[in-house]
Amino acid sequence: MTVDALRRLGLDASADEKAIRKAYARELKLIDQETQIMEFQALREAYETALGLRKAAAPAPAPPAVDHEAQEAYDWMVAAVAVISSGRRIADETIWVGDLIEQLTEQQPVGLDAGWQLEAAIGRLLAEGWKPGHEALLLAATHYFGWAEEGNWPHPQVADAWFERLYLHHGHATLRAPLLRVVRDLRQTHEPDMGKLRRDHGYFEHLATHFPNLTAVIVDMRMLARWRELAAPLGEARDVSWVPPANEEDESLPWSIFRAVLILLTVLLWIAQYR
Known part of the structure; x- marks a missing residue:
């Protein structure tokens, strides 16, 4: 139920999208995603349930006008991403995150309105689909603008993409x-x-x-x-979603050796007893 989902996030029925995303980011910090797998999944389900209701009820916002300073900074960032990733389709785009944070620091507009317009423009760029360097831009912008900590996401799909990436990288x-x-x-x-x-x-x-x-x-x-x-x-793709629970994974080498030695000693004692 939506009420239960909001309660799990520490929110009441008046919470909007921003509050839900901010609460989710806060609660994630309290969970060890590597060991508390069930708690992580329950939190994720509560987040998706609460957010789904708000998305269905909220009208799509109109894109804001972009002033000259914000447009200039945005054009520079698009060019920076293109230059940094030019001709290098690599496995791990995160090596470019630091470079893009430096570019954002240098090009950040002075005015508050222009600054938010830059964030909104970057959000729309990411939501339009991948180009080389966009994963690095997602991480750089989220870090620089504090989107995850503050819940001030410029675009719903960007927020969902970031949380899905967090879920993926903390999975089995x-x-x-x-x-x-x-x-x-x-x-x-x-x-x-x-x-x-x-x-x-x-x-x-x-x-x-x-x-x-x-x-x-x-x-x-x-x-x-x-x-x-x-x-x-x-034909139909096989289901790859099942992974062994932590307590059902293969035995570690030390435990395997210990068990083998224990069995060997038991056999030797049995032989010595009946010789």
């Missing part, structure tokens, strides 16, 4: 590693062979289904559509 390594591999490959221009498609079919469908806002921001959606077209003969 068994699933996280192949999903990040798919992200890397969907940024390339070459088409996959059938062997790669067969291996990754379930993973790129999982990425698109469970991380839709993030996928649109950090990978080439045209390549995703092409992968789906090429994978059509494979």
Whole structure:
């Protein structure tokens, strides 16, 4: 229920989108996503439930006018992203985050209105879809403007993309590693062979289904559509969402050795007793 979702976030029925996003960011800091997996999932479900109701009720805002100073800073940032990522479609775009934060620091408009207009323009740019460097821009802008801490997101899809990325990177390594591999490959221009498609079919469908806002921001959606077209003969993608719970993972090497030694000693004692 929506009331329960709001209560989990420490909010009442009057909470708006900004308050919900801010509360979610606050509650995330209280959870160890690596060990408290169930708590993390419950918090995520509460966030999505509360936010879904507010999105359905709120009208879409009209894009604000951009004054000269904000437009100039925005054009500079677009050019900076293009230059930094030019000709380098790499696996990890996060190496460019520091450079983009420096650019934002240098180009930030002085006026408060112009500053917010710059944030809004960057938000719209990210929501329009991926180009090389956009994952780095998402992280740089979120850090520089304090979007996650303050809940002042310039665009709903940007907020959802950031939270989905947080969820992905704190997920189980068994699933996280192949999903990040798919992200890397969907940024390339070459088409996959059938062997790669067969291996990754379930993973790129999982990425698109469970991380839709993030996928649109950090990978080439045209390549995703092409992968789906090429994978059509494979039929329905297998479900890759299940991962072993922490207490069911493979035994560690020390425990395996200890158990083997214990069994060996038991056998030797038994032999010595009946010789």
